[in-house]
Amino acid sequence: MRLGLVTYNIAKDWDLETLIQVCETVGIEGVELRTTHRHGVEPTLSADERQKVRQRFEQTRVKLVGLGTTCEFHSPNRDELQRQIETAKQFIVLAHDVGAVGVKVRPNGLPEGVPKEKTIRQIGEALRELGDFATGFGIEVWLEVHGRGTSDLGVIQAIMEVANHPQVGVCWNSNREDIVDGSVKANFERVRKWVRHAHINELWREDYPWRELFGLLRDANYEGWTMAEIPESADAVRLLRYYRALWRELTRP
Secondary structure, eight states, rough: OOOEEOOOOOTTTTHHHHHHHHHHTOOOOOOETTTTTTTOOTTTHHHHHHHHHHHHTTTSOOOEEEEEEEEOOOOOOOHHHHHHHHHHHHHHHHHHHHHSSSSEEEEEOOOSSSSSHHHHHHHHHHHHHHHHHHTTTTOOOEEEEOOOTSSSSSHHHHHHHHOTTTEEEEOOOOOOGGGGBOOHHHHHHHHGEEEEEEEOTTTOOOTHHHHHHHHHHHHHHOSSSSEEEEOOOTHHHHHHHHHHHHHHTTTTO
16 A cells, blocks of 8 residues: 545645645545646646646656545536536546546435435446446546535445446545544445545544554455545645554554
């Protein structure tokens, strides 16, 4: 496993150069760039601008791992659903152009008045379409465990069973809802075979079994990224140095 950083929220106001320099300084190995933040890596970039982003990451040991979108596929409005799918496709092309590995998308709730099974199928079919599209670009699509009702790992499992695509995986999100009787094992096992990416948060909090999670990832032969998604800080460099030290201790076999 490797430690990376999600630019939401701690790095939301950093430009790309600041982000890379901080990561180099504290030993963070990779980044997931969240859309709308100051680094400005968005589908609106020109071909030349995309090439410059790619070249900048090729000049550093910091890996551009993924692009974090807000694309979601639960809306019962067909026009809105199609708009979200097309936006996700734009991010897939962008990820390919700038040298990222994957694109994070999310479910964001179960609409009222719509049968749960219908929404699950709709999200899964949208992901399958994206998986087909992403195959041509060598990009993975990561479904974040997110949203009211949709952060239930049983729902995520059902969505993934509908999607059933080799380019589509799960982004574990380290939610408190994962925990059953103090353990995340039962819920982790629901999606274990699909976990391709992971978000982690405040490792100093004792209400989440971090050492167990890292053990489960290790037992699943997970060799991907654990991306720190933590609040901003007035002394981010100092905080991230402590965070890396704690991560190293918790991930120790």
